[in-house]
Every structure is written in structure tokens, then in C-alpha cells.
Amino acid sequence: MEISKFFKSNLIFNSLLLISFSISVNNFNSFPNINIIFYIFFHLSLIYFLFYHYNYSIYFIFLTYGILLDIFLLNEIGTHLLTYIILILTYILTKKNLFQLSSNQISLTIFFTLLFVLLFELLISYYLDIFQPNLSIVIKFIIISAIIFIPSIFLFNRIDR
Amino acid sequence: MAPKFQVKALTTIKILKNISLISIIIFSFLLIFFTKSDYFIINSIKNISTGVINPITKIISSPFYAISNINIEFKKYQNLKFENKILQEEIIRLKKWQTLAIQNSRENKVLKKLLNATDNNLKLIKTASLINRNDTIYSRLININAGHNENIRENMSAINERGLVGKIIETTSNQSRILLLTDPNFSISIKTVSDDVFSLVSGAGDNRHLVSTFMKENKMPRLGDIVVTSGTAQVFPVDLLIGKINKIDKDRFYILPFVDFNNIDYVQIVTSE
Numbered sequence: 320m321e322i323s324k325f326f327k328s329n330l331i332f333n334s335l336l337l338i339s340f341s342i343s344v345n346n347f348n349s350f351p352n353i354n355i356i357f358y359i360f361f362h363l364s365l366i367y368f369l370f371y372h373y374n375y376s377i378y379f380i381f382l383t384y385g386i387l388l389d390i391f392l393l394n395e396i397g398t399h400l401l402t403y404i405i406l407i408l409t410y411i412l413t414k415k416n417l418f419q420l421s422s423n424q425i426s427l428t429i430f431f432t433l434l435f436v437l438l439f440e441l442l443i444s445y446y447l448d449i450f451q452p453n454l455s456i457v458i459k460f461i462i463i464s465a466i467i468f469i470p471s472i473f474l475f476n477r478i479d480r
Numbered sequence: 481m482a483p484k485f486q487v488k489a490l491t492t493i494k495i496l497k498n499i500s501l502i503s504i505i506i507f508s509f510l511l512i513f514f515t516k517s518d519y520f521i522i523n524s525i526k527n528i529s530t531g532v533i534n535p536i537t538k539i540i541s542s543p544f545y546a547i548s549n550i551n552i553e554f555k556k557y558q559n560l561k562f563e564n565k566i567l568q569e570e571i572i573r574l575k576k577w578q579t580l581a582i583q584n585s586r587e588n589k590v591l592k593k594l595l596n597a598t599d600n601n602l603k604l605i606k607t608a609s610l611i612n613r614n615d616t617i618y619s620r621l622i623n624i625n626a627g628h629n630e631n632i633r634e635n636m637s638a639i640n641e642r643g644l645v646g647k648i649i650e651t652t653s654n655q656s657r658i659l660l661l662t663d664p665n666f667s668i669s670i671k672t673v674s675d676d677v678f679s680l681v682s683g684a685g686d687n688r689h690l691v692s693t694f695m696k697e698n699k700m701p702r703l704g705d706i707v708v709t710s711g712t713a714q715v716f717p718v719d720l721l722i723g724k725i726n727k728i729d730k731d732r733f734y735i736l737p738f739v740d741f742n743n744i745d746y747v748q749i750v751t752s753e
Contacts, residue, residue: 382508390529
């Protein structure tokens with residue numbers, strides 16, 4: 320029963336990742352910000368997945384999505400892949416400390432990790448000379464992250480329950 | 481016996497986990513290292529993702545496409561009456577121009593014969609339709625349904641009825657990727673039609689304008705000048721329409737492209753003959 324539950328929530332999370340990835344790499348003329356919203360949601364799902372469903376397969380999920388996002392959004396492999404590797408390594412190194420935090424503290428950590436990941440991606444793409452970030456994108460990222468964070472966490476909790 | 485076996489099994493899993501993590505990190509760094517060069521693995525990964533994953537993402541996001549299209553159609557329907565009025569006026573105006581154009585065309589033919597002039601014709605490779613767009617915050621890319629099976633090669637120019645759209649940056653057997661003119665990584669040599677001011681321009685980053693990055697002899701063009709490809713870099717054919725100069729700053733100028741990049745349905749892949 321427990322194993323089937325675990326697989327069920329894993330399947331739902333993977334479907335969420337696939338759907339949000341697909342929408343974030345496509346552009347819809349009449350909804351100009353929808354791909355940015357799903358791009359942030361994809362990152363949030365990925366971080367939540369790492370924090371609460373950490374297992375052996377997560378390395379391959381991060382590797383695959385890192386490569387695909389780089390190819391689809393930037394046409395050059397580097398930015399997302401590098402960020403995801405750093406994210407996994409940081410998680411492994413700080414895992415023991417994270418276990419001691421309360422659920423609210425972990426939620427807050429997820430939020431700040433999300434912001435850090437998004438800004439770090441912009442920074443790497445700037446240093447790899449792929450993209451010139453500007454303040455409006457940074458503000459957009461912060462505002463959208465703040466708006467979608469609580470509903471998304473609520474959704475993830477429902478899935479986990 | 482049982483606890484000892486458990487400890488052994490646990491350490492094996494831990495070792496396997498560590499090995500896979502290290503190998504993934506090494507693989508990732510190798511990919512990042514080789515991405516700028518034309519290594520076989522990088523190109524294969526790019527081809528697979530464009531050819532296989534792209535259609536999957538399109539299928540998954542098809543409900544959003546449908547909603548987006550319904551929204552566009554609804555807006556069009558709302559504007560129908562107004563557009564009809566404008567079109568009626570336009571028909572009357574165009575009929576007058578048509579008569580003039582036929583006269584000019586005849587005159588042109590006669591003059592060409594007299595001058596024995598040759599045209600700088602473009603060679604049309606293929607007319608292709610848009611599959612989907614990857615133009616997000618990071619880059620401006622679109623995918624079309626024609627690839628190297630239709631003789632499309634990298635660096636060929638993509639145009640539509642309004643002018644230059646972009647250039648081919650990647651081809652698979654049945655698909656190609658076009659880097660749009662408004663991408664900040666797109667650089668092109670241009671000249672003005674009126675007084676041949678040469679300069680280099682690239683995407684301004686606002687998804688609308690092009691901005692000058694270099695001006696030959698520091699000559700500044702005039703506001704409203706029409707800009708075409710200069711053909712000097714031998715990447716793009718000469719005299720392809722680009723846009724109009726709509727803003728001039730101290731040391732740079734901005735071009736508004738003629739092409740409406742939000743409404744591209746078909747593109748023609750051309751090369752100079």
C-alpha cells in the first residue's frame with residue numbers, strides 16, 4: 320500500500336514536471352506570460368521533488384531536464400544543467416540540517432531556493448554570454464514566484480497526502 | 481547473519497548512488513565543455529530533442545494552443561465590423577494603385593531590356609510553415625517543418641512577405657530552427673536605402689527593436705530611413721528588407737523591423753543565386 324502510494328505521488332509529480340516543462344518551452348501569443356509562470360512552477364516542482372522525494376532517480380530527472388531546458392530555451396547546454404548540479408550537491412551537503420527544520424521553515428527554504436535558482440540561472444547565462452538579463456525580468460521572476468508559491472505548495476501537499 | 485547482510489546491502493546502494501552522482505556530474509561538465517564545439521554527441525542530443533521531444537511538448541501543450549487560438553479568433557471576431565470598413569476603403573485605394581503598378585511594371589520591363597540589366601534574384605529553397613515557437617525570455621527561436629531533406633542548410637535566410645525573419649541555426653531531417661532577427665545574439669550587417677550608411681545591428685533585447693552595435697565611419701543614418709541587408713558578410717543575400725529607423729540616440733540607433741514576429745505562419749528559406 321505504502322509503495323503504491325509512493326509511486327502514485329511520484330507519477331503525479333513527474334507528470335506535473337512534464338506538463339510544466341512543455342508549456343514553459345512553448346510560446347502562446349495571446350498569453351505572453353504563461354510560459355514564464357510555468358517555467359517558475361517547473362522549478363518549484365523540481366525543488367519540492369528534490370526536498371520531499373529525494374531518491375536515486377532524481378539525478379537522472381535533473382540531468383534530463385537540465386539538458387532539455389538548455390537546448391530548448393538557450394540552444395546551448397550549460398546554464399540549467401550547471402544550476403541543477405549545484406542544487407543537488409547543495410542539497411546533499413545540507414540534508415542533515417534540513418531534517419531538523421519545521422515544515423514552515425522548509426517551505427521558506429524552498430521559496431528562497433527557488434529565487435536563488437532562478438537568479439543564478441540568469442547570472443550563469445550572462446557569464447556564458449548567452450543572455451543579457453535586465454531588471455524587469457528579475458522583478459517578474461520575484462513577483463510571479465511570490466504569487467504562485469503558496470497555491471503550488473498547497474497543491475503539492477495535497478498530492479503527497 | 482541478517483543484520484550483517486543488511487549493512488552490506490546498504491553500503492552497496494550508497495556506493496552505487498555515489499558512483500552515479502559522480503558520473504552524472506562528470507557527464508554534465510563534459511557536455512558543458514563540448515557544447516560550444518561541433519561534437520557529434522552535442523549535435524545528436526540537439527537533433528533528438530528537436531525531432532522527438534519537440535512534438536511531445538507540442539502535444540502536451542496543445543490545450544493551451546487551442547485556448548490561445550480561440551482567444552485570438554474571438555478578438556478577431558470582435559474587430560470584424562471595423563476591419564470590414566477599413567478593407568472596403570483599402571480596396572478602392574488599391575484599385576487605383578493597381579492601375580499605376582501595371583503601368584510601372586510595363587515601363588520597368590522595357591527599361592530593363594534597354595539597359596540589359598540583370599536581377600539580383602533570390603533562390604527559393606522551400607516554403608515552410610511554423611511548427612512551434614521557443615521564443616521565451618532567454619532566446620527568440622522558432623521551429624519550421626522543413627529540414628535538410630529539403631536542402632535546407634545552416635545560415636540560410638528565412639524571409640516572409642514583409643522582409644527578413646531570421647536565419648537557420650540548426651537542421652534535422654524534417655525540422656529546422658530559426659534564430660529570429662530580434663534575438664540579442666543575432667548580428668547582421670545592414671545599410672540604409674537612401675544614403676548607404678553601413679552598420680552592424682543586433683536584437684535590442686526588448687523583443688521589438690534592433691540596435692546598432694557598430695557604425696562604419698561613425699555615420700549616423702536619418703530617422704525614418706529604410707534599412708536592408710548589405711550582403712557584405714556574405715551570410716545574407718543583399719537588399720532584403722529589414723525595417724525602419726525609428727529612434728536615434730547619441731551613439732546608436734534603433735530599427736523597428738517590418739516583420740511582425742508574433743504573427744509568423746509561413747517562412748520562405750532563401751539563399752542568393
